Amino acid sequence: MPLKQTRSKLVCVLSDERGITRQAAAARKQGARLIELRADLTGTPLPETAALLKEIKKASRLPVILTIRSKKEGGKFSGSESQRLELFNSLIPSADLVDIELSSRILKDVLKTARRRGKKVIISFHDFKGTPSASRLKNTLKSASAKKPDFVKIAACINQPDDFARLADLLHFKHKSGPSVCIIPMVRKRAYRAFRLLASALGSGLSYACLEGTVAPGQIPLREHAEFLQNML
Numbered sequence: 424m425p426l427k428q429t430r431s432k433l434v435c436v437l438s439d440e441r442g443i444t445r446q447a448a449a450a451r452k453q454g455a456r457l458i459e460l461r462a463d464l465t466g467t468p469l470p471e472t473a474a475l476l477k478e479i480k481k482a483s484r485l486p487v488i489l490t491i492r493s494k495k496e497g498g499k500f501s502g503s504e505s506q507r508l509e510l511f512n513s514l515i516p517s518a519d520l521v522d523i524e525l526s527s528r529i530l531k532d533v534l535k536t537a538r539r540r541g542k543k544v545i546i547s548f549h550d551f552k553g554t555p556s557a558s559r560l561k562n563t564l565k566s567a568s569a570k571k572p573d574f575v576k577i578a579a580c581i582n583q584p585d586d587f588a589r590l591a592d593l594l595h596f597k598h599k600s601g602p603s604v605c606i607i608p609m610v611r612k613r614a615y616r617a618f619r620l621l622a623s624a625l626g627s628g629l630s631y632a633c634l635e636g637t638v639a640p641g642q643i644p645l646r647e648h649a650e651f652l653q654n655m656l
Contacts, residue, residue: 431622432457432628433456433623434457435457437450438638439464440466440475443482445482453634455632460489464499476517487520495524520542520545546574553582560579568601571602577605578606584615591621602628610641616643618641620643623652630652
């Protein structure tokens with residue numbers, strides 16, 4: 424598969440409220456183009472997260488993605504979907520982008536709030552056990568794209584090289600007028616960590632990295648990922 428001459432936007436994931444302004448400033452210096460706040464993981468009471476979002480934006484001077492991940496798709500939010508919607512509605516004004524799962528019953532409502540507020544939307548899908556079949560991956564991309572988000576993010580666990588090949592094939596199905604396609608290979612085998620970098624090289628719209636620790640399997644340190652992207656083009 425030929426490399427695309429587009430640079431993946433590197434997202435730094437923040438999930439620990441301790442020293443978060445320092446982390447946000449460091450993320451910019453190390454090459455992040457966006458910050459994702461995993462509000463379900465920070466430990467900060469969610470109603471107070473608006474202030475945290477503002478602190479991150481001020482310290483990093485980067486766009487901030489708001490994510491309140493449900494337990495169903497690997498997150499820690501334990502409340503009801505109605506409660507999660509209330510939080511999204513109150514926090515979206517303080518963010519620049521919002522991530523909402525394709526499977527969520529509040530997807531339509533979150534899209535409505537984000538569009539009314541002029542915010543960009545990432546519709547996400549996660550499979551922590553493996554990589555779906557090629558037909559299911561394509562149908563998932565088609566279903567998410569029909570909602571007209573700005574990005575469609577498909578994250579899947581890579582258990583063997585053929586899994587990554589199926590996931591990467593999704594990058595061929597992006598239409599000029601459609602959302603940016605993001606593929607996120609989640610890897611547990613150290614030998615497969617390179618698939619994270621390869622996804623960026625092949626033109627994934629967004630790539631996710633970490634400053635300290637990891638939030639998803641196989642995440643690569645931000646500085647290393649940024650240097651790879653810098654040297655690639």
